[in-house]
Amino acid sequence: MKESVENTLSFLGGTTLLAGQVLRELCRWPFPTKLTMEQIYQVGIRSIPLVFITAASTGMVMSLQFGLGLEKFGGKMYVPKIVSLSIIREMGPVFTCLMLAARVGAGITSEIGSMTVTQQIDALRALGTSPIKKVVLPRVFACMIAIPLLVALANTIGVIGGLIVGANDLGLDPRFYVQKIFETVTLADYFSGFAKAPFFALAISIVACYYGLSVREGTRGVGSATTRSVVTSSIFILVGDYLLTKGFWVLGQWL
Amino acid sequence: MAVIDVKHFQKSFRGKTVHRDISFSVREGECLGLIGGSGVGKSVILRSLIGLEKADGGRIMIEGEDITRFSEKELTPIRVKVAYVFQNGALFDSLTVYENLAFPLKEHTALNDHEIEKRITAQLAEFGLSGNEALYPNQLSGGMQKRVGIARSIIIGPKVILYDEPTAGLDPYNTLKIQEMILRLKEKGVTSILVTHDMPTAFAVCDRFCLIGEGRIRARGTREELESEKEGYLQSFIRGEKGV
Numbered sequence: 001m002k003e004s005v006e007n008t009l010s011f012l013g014g015t016t017l018l019a020g021q022v023l024r025e026l027c028r029w030p031f032p033t034k035l036t037m038e039q040i041y042q043v044g045i046r047s048i049p050l051v052f053i054t055a056a057s058t059g060m061v062m063s064l065q066f067g068l069g070l071e072k073f074g075g076k077m078y079v080p081k082i083v084s085l086s087i088i089r090e091m092g093p094v095f096t097c098l099m100l101a102a103r104v105g106a107g108i109t110s111e112i113g114s115m116t117v118t119q120q121i122d123a124l125r126a127l128g129t130s131p132i133k134k135v136v137l138p139r140v141f142a143c144m145i146a147i148p149l150l151v152a153l154a155n156t157i158g159v160i161g162g163l164i165v166g167a168n169d170l171g172l173d174p175r176f177y178v179q180k181i182f183e184t185v186t187l188a189d190y191f192s193g194f195a196k197a198p199f200f201a202l203a204i205s206i207v208a209c210y211y212g213l214s215v216r217e218g219t220r221g222v223g224s225a226t227t228r229s230v231v232t233s234s235i236f237i238l239v240g241d242y243l244l245t246k247g248f249w250v251l252g253q254w255l
Numbered sequence: 256m257a258v259i260d261v262k263h264f265q266k267s268f269r270g271k272t273v274h275r276d277i278s279f280s281v282r283e284g285e286c287l288g289l290i291g292g293s294g295v296g297k298s299v300i301l302r303s304l305i306g307l308e309k310a311d312g313g314r315i316m317i318e319g320e321d322i323t324r325f326s327e328k329e330l331t332p333i334r335v336k337v338a339y340v341f342q343n344g345a346l347f348d349s350l351t352v353y354e355n356l357a358f359p360l361k362e363h364t365a366l367n368d369h370e371i372e373k374r375i376t377a378q379l380a381e382f383g384l385s386g387n388e389a390l391y392p393n394q395l396s397g398g399m400q401k402r403v404g405i406a407r408s409i410i411i412g413p414k415v416i417l418y419d420e421p422t423a424g425l426d427p428y429n430t431l432k433i434q435e436m437i438l439r440l441k442e443k444g445v446t447s448i449l450v451t452h453d454m455p456t457a458f459a460v461c462d463r464f465c466l467i468g469e470g471r472i473r474a475r476g477t478r479e480e481l482e483s484e485k486e487g488y489l490q491s492f493i494r495g496e497k498g499v
Contacts, residue, residue, distance in 0.1 A: 079395035121305055127359050127407075128334035130327065 015210045018132075022140050022206070025133045033098075035138035043104050043139075044146030048153070054099045055154035058091050059083065059161025076170055080180035082102035083162040088185055091153040091191045094241050097200035098181060101233040105208040108139050109229035112212025113222035121213065131213070140205040147201035151194060192248045199244060203236040258283050258318055258415055258446045259304060265312035266299055273299055275470035281415075286437070286447045288461030290454070292492065295467045297450040298342070301417045304448070305307070305337050306330040312486060317415075335363050337401055338413035342420040344404030346392040352379070352403055353388040359411045374410065382406045382436065398429030409445075416447045422456045434459050454493060466492060 062083045070076050112135060115121050124131045159181060166172040211229040215221040257280035264277040273296040281287045289297045302308045304315060306325055315323050322333055331470060356375045360366055366374065381383050382402045392400055401421060409416060418437065422430040425439050430453070437460045441447060451457050457464065458478050466474040466489055468480070474481060474489045 118346055118348070119345040120344065122302075123341060123347070124337075125307060125327070126305055126334055126339040126341075126345075127362065128331045129358075129362050174299050 007030055011210070015206050018136065018210050018213075019202075019206050020023065021132045022137050025130060026141075028133070032133060032138050035134065035162060036141050039138045039142030040146050042107070043100075043142045044149060047100060047103055047146070047150055050099055050103055051096055051150045051154050052157055054095055055087075055092065055157035058095050059158035059163075060165045062086060062091070063165040064163035064169060067172075076172065077176075077180075079166055079170060080162070080174065080177045081184040082229075083135065083166075084159050084185050084216050085189060086183040087158040087162065088155050089189055090241070090245075092158050093151045093193045093196045093200065094237060096151050096154040097147065097197065097204065098234055100200075101204050101237060102230050103202065104147075105144065105204045105229050105233045106226050107206065108208035109212040109226045110222055112136075112139075112209060113215035113225050114219075117216045117218055117222060122134055136209045136213075140202070143201040143205035144198055147204070148194065148197035150156050151197040155190075155193065188252065191234060192245070192252075195248065196241065196244045200237050203240060204233045207233040207236065217226040256283070256319065257281060257316075259448070260316040260480060261300070261304075261313070262316070264300065264303065264310055264315065266296065266303065266308065267311055272470055274412050277470075277472060278468070279472065279475070281446055281448060283446055284441070284444045285299060285463065286441050286449060286461045287461070288464040289450045289467055290397070290452060290456040290457055290464055290492070291467035291473075293450065296470070297467055298419050299337070300467070301419050301448060301450050304417055305334050305335065305339055307339070308327075335411060336413050337417065338408035338411075338417040340401075340405050340408045340416060340418045342422055342423055343397075344400035346400055346403055346407070348392050350391075351388065352384070352390050352392070352395070355392070355403060356410055357405050363411050368449035378406050378410050383432070396429075398425050398432065401425065401429070401433060402436070405433070409440065414446060416445055418449045418451075420451055421449070422451065422453045430456060468492075 066082050067076055067079050070078060070082075108134055112121070117136065121135065124134055163174060163177050163181075166177045167174045206236045208229045211225040211232075215225045217224075259281040261280065262278050264274055265272075266274045270320050277300060279287065289300060299308055303310050304317070306322060306327070313323070314321055314367050317333055317337060320333070322330065325333065332495075346352075347358065348364070350358065356378060357371050359376060362370045368399055375388070376385070379388065382405070384402055384406065385397065387395065387399065387403075395403065405421065406417075409485050421437070425433065434456055437447065437449070441460065449457060449461055459476075463477055464475065464481055465472045468488060474484055474486055476484070482495065484490070
């Protein structure tokens with residue numbers, strides 16, 4: 001119990017300090033542009049197939065399930081509204097970020113963990129450079145840019161996936177489907193989902209970098225750090241989703 | 256004046272004391288050998304000299320400057336003049352040999368690309384590594400990785416070099432190559448500390464020795480002084496007897 005509390009406090013303190021160091025390095029010239037561009041390619045471009053498959057299948061399955069379920073009550077025409085709202089407000093950002101926590105988060109932790117174990121992180125320090133600037137900042141920044149764009153892509157693909165199933169399997173008119181989407185989904189809906197992406201991106205990248213830098217038990221430690229990284233960032237995404245949804249809802253009431 | 260001066264250095268890890276009281280100094284141009292069995296914390300001392308580990312007590316002076324409580328930013332100029340050669344080379348595996356050597360030059364000098372290329376070509380030739388510029392670390396042998404590691408560490412011309420087990424796991428040919436390199440750098444006036452339990456290498460390159468054990472310095476002196484010592488632990492260590 002005591003150890004568990006200590007580990008939790010050490011994690012919270014460590015990630016907060018790391019986020020602070022990233023922010024400080026962000027303000028120091030020069031910005032590692034080349035390294036960041038490489039990471040945007042790794043995080044963004046190389047995740048597109050995964051995001052595409054996740055979003056398309058989510059949209060298609062939701063459309064099919066709601067269509068078949070609501071058909072019994074004569075409510076099939078509500079499928080476009082329900083599916084598009086669910087994807088844009090919740091499913092798009094959450095499912096995409098959960099998949100990216102597994103793909104990107106695990107990749108970052110294992111890469112940095114291996115660098116730690118093979119003393120490459122120490123070598124950076126010994127050569128008078130900052131591992132935060134050279135290793136952490138490019139990955140965090142790349143996630144902050146690429147993940148929201150991937151979420152936007154996932155929202156579009158998910159809605160299109162729902163539309164394809166709606167038209168082909170449920171017999172809904174595609175023009176009716178598109179019309180209902182535009183009637184239902186407002187800009188506020190879109191942003192209440194999309195605005196979660198930067199928070200999730202920060203959680204994935206900071207948690208992944210923290211665990212990578214914390215590897216202490218050789219190659220065995222890299223494996224367990226990677227598992228912890230994926231589990232922790234997934235929990236952050238799921239719990240954070242509720243808190244952010246509630247926060248945006250309260251904000252919406254005020255405005 | 257001593258280039259490196261360590262006074263009453265103490266270090267513990269998770270409540271376990273590794274060093275209770277370590278004091279030594281290294282004069283300019285001298286090579287000091289830190290010797291001792293595996294796990295006595297020789298590398299911990301070396302890492303502390305450039306702030307990779309923080310001392311729990313005592314003082315570490317580099318050229319008269321107390322670096323014991325320096326921040327990472329304050330340590331940068333120290334790390335430029337004190338190079339660290341890692342046991343396994345610690346080369347950046349995503350970079351080629353050329354890029355590994357170019358890294359410190361790009362970080363700490365204002366050299367242009369042409370000057371960097373000239374410097375790297377000369378350095379690789381000096382270390383017998385010409386023609387390997389485009390290779391990645393995993394395409395090099397262990398001996399070559401260590402030589403590239405040394406080449407990278409010294410390419411910006413440090414005043415002090417800290418060698419952490421530079422000959423560990425190497426065949427006699429590569430061990431000899433590393434010894435020659437260390438001696439060549441010593442002839443140029445570079446101050447160095449060699450952490451090793453490879454006694455032939457230590458005797459070949461070091462001027463003085465400190466035998467580390469039980470968190471303190473158990474013996475110190477030149478090779479002749481150590482060999483004439485009657486201390487049982489020291490003699491067992493030098494002769495490679497079991498239990499050390």
